[in-house]
Amino acid sequence: MNAVVLEKLKSRFANAVLDTNEFRGELTVVVPKERIVDVCRFLKEDPQLQFDLLADVCGIDMYTPTKRFGVIYNLYSLKNKNRIRLKVFTEEEDPKVPTMTGVYGTANWHERETFDMFGIIFEGHPDLRRVYMPEDFEHYPLRKDFPLMGIPGSLSLPKK
Amino acid sequence: METRTDELPRKSKILQALEDQNTSVSFDDPLENEMILNMGPQHPATHGVLRLLIRLDGETVVGCVPEVGYLHRGYEKLAENCSYHEFIPHTDRLDYLSPLSNNTAYALAVEKLLGIEAPPRATYIRMMITELARISSHLMFLGSLAMDVGALTVWMWSFREREKEYDLFESIAGARFTTSYTRIGGIAQDVSPETIASVKKFVDELPGHIRECEKLLNTNRIFLERTDGIGVITPQQAIDLGLTGPGLRACGIEHDLRKANPYLAYSAMDFDVPVYEGGDALARYYVRMDEMRESVKIVHQILQKMPTGEVHAFKPKKVLPRKERIYTRMEELIHDFMLVNFGVEPPVGEIYSAVEAPKGELGFYIYSHGEGYPWRLKIRSPSFANLQSLPVMMNKCMISDVVAIIASLDPVMGEADK
C-alpha cells in the first residue's frame, strides 16, 4: 500500500516530495511547508487513498542550526486502514507553517498545542492561543533549551 | 454552578474567541443579553478539571469554548528526560481509569521501535488485562453518566463491580490502579492459576450485573429523555473533528483498531464491534454497554486459549533480565547494569503505534536518535481529540443537558492535558 501512496504522491507533486523514508513499515514523506496543505487536501480527496482522519499533529525540535522545528502530520485512512506521516520543517528565526484547519477540523487544537509547546506559528489559524499553559506564560516548554524544572518565577502562585 | 460574569478577565482572549463565534452581542448587561456561564474547573460534572465557557440564550446553549490545561503535568518533557523503562509508571497516570491498557500501548510502541516481540503468553496476558481495563473504564462511564442524570444507585453498583476488578488488578500487578505492569518485551510477572480462576469468576458474573444496571436504565423514562437525541454529532463532523472510540462507533462508523489493524493477538479472537446509529448520548451509552459484553466474550476466549511458557522475551541487550539470573550470572549482571544506566538503545528512527483504548485511539509517536532516551515522545490521547467535538454536540442543547453530554463523551483529563 505504501508504494501505491508514494507513487501517486510523486506523480501528482513531482517536486514536492523532498525525502521519503520507510521504517518498520511506516511511510514518512517530507514536503516543503508551502505545499503541505495541497498535499493533505489531495491525500484526503483522492478517491483511492482517502486519508480522511487526521490522527495527530505534533511538533519536534531537532535542535539543529537550520530547519530546527518540524511539524508532523499523522493521517489515517478509514477505508484502506493505513497510515502516512507527513513532515515539514521550518527555521528557528521565523517558525511559521500554514494551518491545516481548512482541511481537517481537528487540526485546530493540535496546532494550538504545538504552538503552546514549541512556539510554531500556524498562519491563518482561527484561534491561535495557548491550550495548556496559562495565557501569560512566555516560554515554550518542549523546546530543547527549556529546562525540565522550568524557569523560576515564570509562573505565579497565589498568596498564602 | 456559579455564574461569574463579573469575574471574567476583562475582554480576555477567551471572551474574544466567544464573541467571534458567529454571534454578535455585547456583554454589558447579562440579564438583557445572552449570558456567559463559567463551568468548572471545579465542578462535579466535569470529571476532573475541564472548564467550559458557555454562552447562553435563556436556557439554550448557543456557544461553548472548552478550556483544558488545568492538569498539564509535562509528560512529554518528562519522557525526554527518562529512559524508556522509567517512563512506564508515568503511563499509568495518563488515563487513570484504565492504566493497564496504557501500559500495554506504551510497551507495544517501544517494542515496535526496538523490533522485538513479547512471547505468546505475555501477549495473551496483555490482551486479558486490556480487556479488563476496558470493562473497568466503561463501568466508570456507566456510573458517572447515571449519576450525572440523577441515578445514584447505578453508581454504587458499578463501583461495587470496580472494586472487584481492583482486587483482580491487585493480585495480577500488586496495586489497585497504578499498576505499571508491562515491561519492554514482556510483563512484570506471570499471573497465578488462582488469579486466572478469579478472573474467570468475575467475567462469569459480570453480564448478570450489567443486566441489573440495564434494567434500571434502559426503560427508565427519565434516563431516556435525558439522553435520547441529546448531543448529536453527524458522522462527517465526527471524522472531521477526529473523534475516535465509542463516540465514533455511535455515529454508525465501524472503526475499531482491534479489527482494522489487529495488534497483540486480536486477529485470533472472535468478537463483534458494536455500532449504533444516531450519534447521540444514548447511542454512546449502548455502544459501551455492548462493548463490555464483547470484552467478556474476549476474556473467555483468552482464558481458554492461554498458552504456557515464558512471559519475558529473551533478548539480553533489550529486555531487562530476570532477577534470579542477575544474581547468579555475570553476563546478566552486566546487561542489567547497562540497561538500567544507559537504557535500551533502539535504532535511529521514528514509529507511531496505536491501540484501541477504552476512550479511542491511544497512540505513541517516538522519535529516537539511537540513545537511551527518546528524543521526542508524543502521546496521541483520545480524550484530547474527543473533547474538540464538545462544542458541536452542545450546539442548541439545554443547559441541563451539558452534564449528560460531557458524561457521555467520557473524557479523562489526565490524558487530555498530559
Place this chain on the structure above:
Amino acid sequence: MGLEHVFGDSFVTTKIDAAINWCRKNSLWPMPMGISCCAIEMMAFAGPRFDVARFGSEVFRFSPRQSDLMIVAGTTTYKMSKVVRKIYDQMPDPKWVIAMGACTSSGGMYRTYSVVQGIDQFLPVDVYVAGCPPRPDNLINALMKLQEKIQRGESKGSFPAYVGDAKLNQPQPLPIITG
C-alpha cells in the same frame, strides 16, 4: 466559640468546647477537590466498600460554602493552584485540609515546570497522606488523625484559633501517615 467572653475561661465553656469539637469531628463535610488519579481513590473511599459514612463524612459537598474539610486529591499545577486557593478561601471557618497523595504533598513523580511542588506552598495543610495513590484505608486513617486534631481543637488554616483552651492549643507535631 465566643462564650469565653461572657463566662471567662471557666468549667462550663471548656466542656462545651469539648462537646462541640466532638460534634464537629463526627460530622465533617468534605469538599472533594478531585483533580486527577487520586480522586478515583477518593471516590472509592466514599463508595460501597470503604464506606466513609461510618465516620460521618459521607456528605460530599461540591460547594465550598457548605463544607469544612477540603481533600485535595491530585496533581496541582500552577494553573490550577489559583482555583484551589480561591475555593479554599470561600470555605467558612473552621476548616481543615487533607493533602492526599504524593503529588499534593510534594509534587510526587512530577518534577516538571508546570507542577507545584507541594500544595503547602499556598495552602495550610493539616494532614499529609503518603502514597501514589493512597489506599482508601489510608485516607480513612488520615480522617481519623484529623478527628483527633479537631478534638484537640487545632486547625492550621482557621484564624484566630477557634477554641478556648490555650494549653491544648499549643502547636502539635504534624501527623504524617505512612505506609
